[in-house]
Amino acid sequence: MQNEIAKSAGEIPVSEAVRYNESLHQDTTAKLFLVSSITYFFIVGIVALMIAAKFVWPELLGTVQYLTYGRLRPLHVNGMLFGWLLAADMGLMYYVVPRLCGVKLWSEKLGIATAALWNFIILGAVVSTIMGWNQGWEYAELPMFLDVLVVVAWIMFGANIFMTVAIRKYTQMYVTIWYCLGTILWTAFVYLTGNFAALFATGVNQANLNWMYVHNAVGLIFTPVGLAIAYYFIPKTSNSPLHSHKLSMIGFWSLAFVYVWTGAHHMLHGPISQWLQTIAIVFSVMLLVPVWAVVYNFFATMRGQWDQMRDNVPLKFLMTGVIFYLLTCFQGPMHSLRSVNAIVSKTDWIPGHAHMAVLGAFSFFAIAGCYYVVPKIFRRNLFSDSLANWSFWLFLIGGVGFFVTLWLGGFWQGWQWNNPAIPFIDTVVALKPVWIVRFFSGIFMFGGIVAFAYNILATMLGSSGNESSKMAAATA
């Protein structure tokens, strides 16, 4: 009887679920989010290549309005951020949070409805960006009705996760849950400010609100959810306990108090108050505190475990992502300094930096999570370890080529812009070799996407490519 009551309250301990001969976790929502996000990763990857090609061959695709740079770029940005990365992170949260709480997801039906609504929003975003129905604000391009639907979907997601945490078995929450809850609250704040409040301001106030949104979309949405994933999957895939839970809490709280003030560093040397610029610089430099707390914890967790990097593909993605995270978070404070910013601001350096954060760090974490989770929730072996390894190297080679080229190109571009004797058009022509390398790096990265997406799809469909799977099948 007691077990029945516990079951109806969603509090079936793992041991009880085994006795009942049933699975504690359905994972339907996680499956839906992961399948759709990986599909968008592939589709928007094609758009990314088209954009990179247009840098080198501007006449490519002619003058078809739907395929112009102005239409494709917001499609690429919104598709990658919300169609791939955030959706994959949400899918992984639906997997991780119930397990860390020792209970079922509060409502699988609500989760499925959230996945359906999220897909409707992404498809709406594809149509609206291609059609040019665009609010004209960085990261906030989507029309108002889609913004409202994002808020509704986020409330549905947040309610499900918060209620799951509320009925948890254990009082103390692992750091991943703290980051998940932080992401849900901060996203609400950041998204409402960037997509609604900013529309009612004018002039420099409007620009300032927009940059606060843009920076915190990375800092208070993708950073905490990315770290939530890394904190879960690094100990899991290496089978080693986290170095220090207390240090992870220091990282969480220092991020919570520091990150929100940094957005104005996008407007250095602009027409905003000097005190606001200085505050943004000071807090940007203070970011080194949470970053080092996080990175040290991960490296210390790996002490004595580095040999696993030879053949543990999820761990390769995770620890490479940690290195990219360290690099990008060192870059950020440095180029928020006035002297450095005078050179790199608005140049190709910035997309190099942003791609290292969103692709190099947070997408690597999400890819590792998918490689770990998909075989478990579909109860099949990964289709091919070898293909997974290929996907890692393609992403790494393409990514490093892309980031380094854009940093060097951006710095060069900045030096040229600072010399009034050089006509602007000459600085555009001079950068063509940089954009050629960028395009070919993009081909490598797209190869990584194809290998990753095919591997996951084949795993879901139950194809057997692994030697171990074949041997198991042969002996059976």
Add this chain to the structure above:
Amino acid sequence: MRDYSYPSVYFAYFYFVLLLVGAIFFFLRSVRHGYWGKDSEEAKYRMLKDDDEDSYEDLRRPL
């Protein structure tokens, strides 16, 4: 068009204060719940076993 700059800025200040108060409240609660005490490391060991059910499931797969 009316300029809503000041209401927007006050709204943003209000939001900041709301989040700051929330952050301080939950930070103090985390102290009370022992996240900074001697039992603070327990969660990191427990999480390593949280998906053991998946391996049980494999054993229960029909032969």
